[in-house]
Amino acid sequence: MSYMTQNIKIQDQEFILHPLGGVFWIEKSLLLISDVHLGKVGHFRKFGAAVPRKAVHQNFLLLDKLVSAFEPFQICFLGDLFHSSLNKEWQLFENWVAKTPAKIVLVAGNHDIIAPEKFEALGIEIFEELVLEEFFLTHHPTEHETLFNFCGHIHPAIKLSGLGRQRLRLPCFFKSKNQMILPAFGTFTGTHTLAPKKEDEIFVIVENKVIKV
Template structure:
């Protein structure tokens, strides 16, 4: 189940797969997919199943089918490292995806820009759209609300009997929203919210405000 929130009179829909639709712009925001990471692990002997490589593409298709956005904006770390065989899967995915695709470059995006440009993907360091700033690293700038990634945010919940649960989340501050990592095997970093922060945890197929 998705959850709709309003930021500066714009509507944003949080999806439990980990993306956000900016309704007025028909733009889907996704961060930290880290394509190629699984192939990288397998190359160096990690016991990661081959079928895990396709999981990210299945989830990307599900998001796009649900929202049918005009544009998909990856907020950095689309690829985990240098070229490997997952690039070919990505090329095929781009060819069959009807949405325009853009990339805000992250620290892991070391593949030559020409490779992206060749398949029709534009790369930016950041984007300013109206009152919103799209970046990879969390960035504060006067008068802008920042959408970003990089942190792989999670929240830890504590229950009775010393029960603990760590959940990926959308972490919203007064002027910033940090998206969860989209990719499989990316890991998370627990953030401690203040009273002013809003946390939207991903619980199975639902986005739940904590």
């Protein structure tokens, strides 16, 4: 399967937006991913929801695709990496970390309630927020006077009108002047529709493509 990415320049740095929901910072060889919500499928199944078991593995397969596309030196998860407390998906995550050569860090989100020691045992550092050069990495959207904010939490989507009465709701990278909200990476995460202002730049994800609208 081929993916069509979108290149974008922010603060004189080059970034690639990938239709699986990641942002690759070329100069830093850093891959940003937000709101994977691992464990959510197991959480649903535990409470009787009819979610197929193979959905558990889907996130890891997609993470592998994203990582192999860029072979990043470092991966930064922008919060809500895990949806709930420990369940069977933690073991799958441990296996995934063991075979992923990139250094992994986590900017903690509101769902990240698993003990930090569990992450640290895997060599994953946890931060409340991170500043890298002119960029401010957070989970919740956070305005900063001088730094550009990459964040998640919102699971952004926008509504587009098609021919006739068609209304499409598409996940997107939502960029305002000093901020980009990443789409949720995980399956079964849901989306929240935002209304863009004139000056905002919207990059929708549709049919394995990232398209500026």
